[in-house]
Amino acid sequence: MTNVSPTILSKLSVQLHTQPAHPLSTLRSLVESHFPAYAHLSSVSPLVTPHQNFDLLSFPPDHPGRSVTDSYYINKDLMLRTHTSAHEVDVFSRGEKTWLLTADVYRRDEIDASHYPVFHQTEGCRIVSADAAGMQEIQDDNARLEDHLRRSHILIEDVPHLSPTNPCQPAHDPKHTELIAKNLKLSLNSLILRLFGGKQAEGEPLRVRWIEATFPWTTPSFEVEVFFRGKWLEILGCGVIHQATLDNSNVPNKLGWAFGLGLERIAMVLYSIPDIRLFWSQDPRFLSQFKQGEINTFRPYSKYPTCFKDVSFWLPTDTTLHDNDFCDLVRDVAGDTVENVKIVSQLGLWG
Ligand code: DAH
DSSP states (O other), X not given: OOOOOHHHHTTTTTOGGGSTTOHHHHHHHHHHHHSTTSXXXXXXXXXXXXXXXXXXXXXXXXXXXXXXXXSXXXXXXXXXXXXXXXXXXXXHHTTOSXXXXXXXXXXXXXXXXTBOSEEEEEEEEEEEESSHHHHHHHHHHHHHHHHHHHTSOEEEEOOOSSBTTXXXXXXXXXXXXXXXXXXXXXXXXXXXXXXXXXXXXXXXXXXXXXXXXXXXXXXXXEEEEEEETTEXXXXXXXXXXXXXXXXXXXXXXXEXXXXXXXXXXXXXXXXXXXXXXXXXXXXXXXXXXXXXXXXXXXXXXXXXOOOOOOOOOOOOTTOOOOXXXXXXXXXXXXXXXXXXXXXXXXXXXXX
């Protein structure tokens, strides 16, 4: 069976995150520019096996995400990825140690202004050798990042790197896990500062909140929320990668972290785009508002396409009709949906 509808199929080739000037493309480049030394992948096919999407990441056999009501299947052995984590094992197996992968992901969902069956994520991963040299590299990086964050106007509500409900994996040394989790948090706080910093009200710090979470392929795991325009916004999930995932990738004696960032959510608040469906618009009134590399505030426009109505009428010769009389008539009949009224031509008595 397949449950991939023609509407969904039509999205596969669009690749909004690589269309120059599109807000999702600008956001992707912004994230990439924050991790300049990482490999940047952005054209990986959305077709994956359930094995890649779920099994290799230790999803339990009865996980609801596997069901045909939640995910799109081409057939029982091939599906549309539901998250960019589906590529972790492939990319690690190819030998990449630090990489970002941005892609379209597909989930069956409700219809409203913040849900769409296709959206975009950036997966980011870093692994290092589980030895003194690897840990030194992480420690040096932590010192650099801590210094940078200390000098920035950012207020972080943290949770412990490890806790009884968010423990170290049995195969790992807790000291190593602490360093890796700290590096994950510092790297992401610094990315968040890059994306959201400098846009707060005068004198207000950027507020970031870390929360314990659970994901099948990371432990400890966290979610991150950012306080922006008066609301807490959940923007990513992350954690220390499970040993099983790295074993599946054939990278022995390594450990590291992974995160998955939801691009639409972030772009919606940064650009003030009120409806997720607008990202798919081909309307020049949407597309012409953006330039590659620039974040600007979206100017709303009518959700209906422009249309022209010519209205002609005769007047008795002994009446006068002022333009404003006609405008009031239009207002009474059509209300505020009318954006513009123009005289196209005025004919004399005999035409
Ligand atoms: N794949 C998760 C999602 O779609 C996000 C995520 C969570 C990615 C934790 C990660 C991670 O790499 O470690 O909700």
